[in-house]
Amino acid sequence: MYKILTFNQIAVVGLERFPRDRFEIASEFASPDAILLRSHKLAAEEISPSVKAIGRAGAGTNNIPVGHCTERGIPVFNSPGANANAVKELVIAGLSLGSRGILPGIEYVKSLGDMQDGAELSKLLEKEKKRFKGNELSGKTLGIVGLGAIGSMIARAALDLGMSVIGYDPALSVDAAWRLPSSVQRMENISSLFARADYITLHLPVLDSTRGLVNADLLANCKPSACLLNFAREEIVDVAAVESALDSGKLRQFITDFPTPNLIARTGGDVILMPHIGASTDEAEDNCAVMASEQLVDFLENGNIRNSVNFPALYLERSGAARLAISNRNVPKILSSVLDILADADINIHDMLNKSREEIAYNLIDLDAKPDTALLDKIRGLDGVVNVRLIA
Structure with missing residues (x-):
């Protein structure tokens, strides 16, 4: 019997992928064969000598000591693309919120709760609606930094909305290139993308090469009307540089799934903040749990490796x-x-x-x-x- 130690609440549909005649699953094991988790910050001392693999029900693995695992010969699996549709839909929502006066309009309507005369209310709304006028996404240019599973899905959705799409990804794989619509224009450098795009959305992992990638120098290339969206990882963006760009009018708006105290304190409506909900759908959690569980089963029973962040892909x-x-x-x-x-x-x-x-x-x-x-x-x-x- 293989023992699977779980942290966090893993979707039942994922746990059901472990054959019960060969696997035991519990939140406490002295000597587990594998660990399955979501957002739990895993410390090296929590990885017992018996652990042969770690599965992350999600794409990011910055909560796992990957280097330590590599030293011990422990493959770390993630679930790339399993939450892609959830993130794609939220990014499209972010684009809409960043182009139209939707949120201030909603807040204005909420402020009119004391009005009882329907005709008077309608007249007032007709008069005041110009305060919330925005722009259409159709005809605008979306710059996508990172053209993997999520980036390619967003590219297709943006094209369907009538946007022009440009993309930058220095590490684009052959599989990702096949997924990418042919009408997406590949940019040779990220500075050119920032200079051309009306909207810029980030979809990169946290690596030494991407940490603080969006800094003052890069933001200096933006149009004053540009809107930056970050639904990837907080560490990719230098938030102080973004605040400075917003203050100086070099950047129109910042939309992110990673609030900070300084961003929350801003007034004036130039930031839209969401509470880490990029992958928070029932479907995404199910998909991630299923993918992570199936990969652990195949590794433990057959030694095959799919979607490891530190080991080569190998199937025999x-x-x-x-x-x-x-x-x-x-x-x-x-x-x-x-x-x-x-x-x-x-x-x-x-x-x-x-x-x-x-x-x-x-x-x-x-x-x-x-x-x-x-x-x-x-x-x-x-x-x-x-x-x-x-x-x-």
């Missing part, structure tokens, strides 16, 4: 009598040493696959016979091998 159909899953430092001759040990034990290799990602390498080796404990310990003793798992 099962064959042979037993499977070895081996993590090692990405240095020469380790795999050859493993194969020599197997050959010396007269164990034939039925199939194998090896891939690497930065400093870590991962191997699946299907064998015609099940190795004994002594042979496994011999492999574990090789310099550079991080961990060895036998999957019978």
Whole structure:
């Protein structure tokens, strides 16, 4: 039985993906085989020596000590794209709120609760509605920074609204490029995108290269009428630089899912703040839980890796009598040493696959016979091998 330790409340539809005859799920385990969580800030000391994998029911993994996990040979899985539609819909709502006087209009109507004469109310609204006049999105240019699952969905929706769409993503994958509508114009640099766009929406992970990416220098390129939206991660934006751009009239409006005390204190309607609700839909939570759970099951039972943020993607159909899953430092001759040990034990290799990602390498080796404990310990003793798992 595999033991799955959960933090946070995981959607039931996701937990149901663990076959109950082979998996136990609980919020307390002394020696779990895997951890499944959402937003819980996981500390390194919470990851017991028995943990083989960690699944995040969501896209971001900044609440997980990924570097520590890599050192221990623990793949960290996330759920990219599972909440994409939820974020896309909120961004479209943000675009509408940033183009029309919807929120001040609603607040104005609420202030008229004492009026009892319907005819008088209608006359007043007709007179005052010009105060809330806005602009249409059709014909405007949307700049999308980050063209992955969410960015590509927003691009399609914006095109349907009649907007022109430009995009920037220096790390665009082949799969993401295929998802992207052909009418989206790729920009060679982010400064040009900021200079051309009427609306700019951010969809990037938090990396060393993206932390504080939107700073004073970048915002200096904006049109004075530009509106910036951040539904990605708080750390991508230098909020002080945004405030300065708003104060100087270099930026018209900032719409974000990540309020700060300074932003909340602003008056004048140049910020719209939401309470971290980008992925807060029943559907998104279900999708993330299902994806994370299925990935953990496939890894624990077969060693396959899909959507890991620190290990290479690797899938191998099962064959042979037993499977070895081996993590090692990405240095020469380790795999050859493993194969020599197997050959010396007269164990034939039925199939194998090896891939690497930065400093870590991962191997699946299907064998015609099940190795004994002594042979496994011999492999574990090789310099550079991080961990060895036998999957019978």
